[in-house]
Amino acid sequence: MTRNILYLAVSLLLIGGIAFAGNQKPLPAPNGITIPEGYKNWKLIASSHRSDNNTMRVVLGNDTAIASARSGKTNPWPEGSILAKLVWKNTTHEKWPTATIPGEFVHAEFMIKDTARYKDTGGWGFARWKGMEQAPYGEKADFVQECFGCHTPVKDSDYVFTHPAVIPE
């Protein structure tokens, strides 16, 4: 009887552990930003290929950002816009050697527009999660100065590099 209760307890702990692992969310970024839910299902804004660091990128947006991108009103982007940039290492298509395609997943990075909350970084909250395990980037909250510094050259386009790709109506 005691042994049966022990088995039951161990089983429940195991099931609980598996359930916890399955629902585990990535840790928040050091500045407190949590990873936006379901970003991989967001709609397309643009893509890019950087030859300086050999990465392929696709930029997706939440509904606010998409409405703004599609209406051409992105300077400034409206409050609540979130841009998600998914980044992969370059690889080459095995059957089409002149095609560069996404290889290993590098990171997902985000810009969240909240002018009041992120007034020290151009009205944007920055965060990044690394790799398939989605480990938060940065040691301390001031990691955002690195992001913001890199985006300063595009201050005149609301600190955003991405130009929404033109797509027919």
Place this chain on the structure above:
Amino acid sequence: MTRNILYLAVSLLLIGGIAFAGNQKPLPAPNGITIPEGYKNWKLIASSHRSDNNTMRVVLGNDTAIASARSGKTNPWPEGSILAKLVWKNTTHEKWPTATIPGEFVHAEFMIKDTARYKDTGGWGFARWKGMEQAPYGEKADFVQECFGCHTPVKDSDYVFTHPAVIPE
């Protein structure tokens, strides 16, 4: 009175004409395929950059294709899958010269999986609409032989070049 009725009739015709122009769908492809509705709102499968013809590409999928891509079951892709490839001419980011980004829109092209209907072309219906005006590609229905010929080297991956990009859960 007669003149007022004439004005009214002309006004209604004009309004009708504008409404028609606003809702105008691209013409069907020569093989009868009509452009899939709302494809620009579909979810992401992958991207690519072809240096042989200097184009950037993003591949989106309908819900059937996305479910299949996310579960890794794409050989074969299931019936009803539609892949949409959006293609732009290369351009360079004005503030980041090593970033190639989408410029002018070239075309949107589609692969529609219906094994019975398209048995002569690997189970896939092919179609393409050119430019922002979305003009159907091809003179006659046999234009698909050009599409199919180009996809024959990837027969072993169900005639599809695109490998779904890896994205965290």
